[in-house]
Amino acid sequence: MTAAPEPQATRVALNQPPEFAPCDLWQADVVLREAVEREGGGDFAAQLSAYGLLAGGELYARGFDANRDRPRLRTHDRFGQRIDRVEFHPDYHRVMEAAIEGGVAALSWSDPRPGAHVARAALSYLHHQAEAGTSCPLTMTHAAVPVLRRAPALAEWAEKAIACRYDPADAPIAGKRGVTVGMGMTEKQGGSDVRANLTRATPLIAEGEYLLSGHKWFFSAPMSDGFLVLAQAPGGLSCFLLPRWRPDGARNAFRLMRLKDKLGDWSNASSEVEFDDAWAYRIGDEGRGVATIIEMVMLTRLDCMLGSAAEMRMALAQAVHHARHRAAFGKRLVEHALMRNVLADLALESEAATALALRVARAVDAAPRDAGEAAFARVATAIGKYWICKRAPAFVNEAQECLGGNGYVEESILPRLYRQAPLNSIWEGSGNIQCLDVLRALVREPASGAALRAELESARGHDDAFDGAASRLGDALAGGAVEEAGARLLVERLALALQAAMLLRGGSPVAESFCRSRLRPGCGRAFGTLPAGTDLDLPIARTLPG
Incomplete structure (x- = not known):
């Protein structure tokens, strides 16, 4: 018998990292x-x-x-x-x-x-x-x-x-163990300017009941059991719950026109919808729709922040995992100085994003009991939503580069993260909306500025770069109104200083490196530009167990 031929070298998968998952996302973080x-x-x-x-x-x-x-x-x-x-x-x-x-x-x-x-x-x-x-x-x-x-x-x-029961049946609420809720705020002609909405709400005889006629350009999660929507009642823009099924058990009068063909977020459906005398129940007073729904918007903006921080975390973990197992030019990727600089820089960004997002969550938690925390939550949500969501797309792309071509194919999670990354900066108010919201809070709500100053003051004395940045921001906050054209720069500086404050006050071992690379003049804009003398190994070590 003739011996079987040796397999060709191209048929053997060499120098490839093991699968990332399963991974305990809590213990590893x-x-x-x-x-x-x-x-x-x-x-x-x-x-x-x-x-x-x-x-x-x-x-x-x-x-x-x-x-x-x-x-x-x-x-x-x-x-x-x-x-x-x-x-x-x-x-x-x-x-x-x-x-x-x-x-x-x-x-x-x-x-x-x-x-x-x-x-x-x-x-x-x-x-x-x-x-x-x-x-x-x-x-x-x-x-x-x-x-x-x-x-x-x-x-x-x-x-x-809040029943913690998932019931996907398309049925009236009376027979369901749990429900999900979507929302519809924006229309073709208005977008973020919801006061330009044209959908009309006609009151019925029964108190609080209306019929809605009009449309929504973005109707999120259209298989939800009910939707919070904005419509023009006789008294002005108002907030309503519009259920999929009417209280009498009949299907409600709205039509899903099409699903949006989106850049990412593929597992979730977003739609366009038309209302044809759809039954709805008013929440809050007529004319107070924005004031009523704003509490929902604040919480969804926090989740935008959390989502972008989570995308950064997963992209970073994938990059570090790959670099520890893949070799190039005679040694593992993670052993190359420039790759370590990139990974360490990404790790600093990810840790700061997570720290700020969880700090805002604590403020939301304490807000009902503490006016100072409520004021901080009000303004820091917009600051964090702007900056963390703005950083995510570039961050995920940098992580893709760490994997090279492997990070560009669908078998990896990186392409999905990259498509997802721009969403949170757009949903619930894009960057300009967040920055204008910060300016509005600083001008109209003095407690917001006071809360920011107190947060920055609480971290003074630990780092010279931070102390200088905090002083400059203190002067800017005390100086009164900021020109609209300069809003993004102010909010960026506030976000970086708040992130630094979280790391310093929390005793993070990478706090000094973050301050040196983000708060000192002449810092690089691209990832992988940490200054000489920065401890590159510590941030990477904190990313995943070795």
């Missing part, structure tokens, strides 16, 4: 664990530990099919009856079920101990790393609860939104 403890969520560590294991295993794996097989709109059934139903891959439903039962959408309200908002933020952060698209309905359901609670007639909606 010392930065997150420190931040949760520091910000008061330590009592929930066991729950977070369990979810980190689930997210880095089963949910991470299911996320690939949930994104590969995108949602489909079925406007009619086979008999020609209008159904307006969106169909998802089964893995989407499994991911949603795990998240809702794990408290991602409800922990803040279902177990409202001190620190619950911090723990729920950490759950959202862990979940978003595994599958970002489902974060949209989870975020909106969580954020809708305080708005729903404003209307006693909607008590059942609030109770079922």
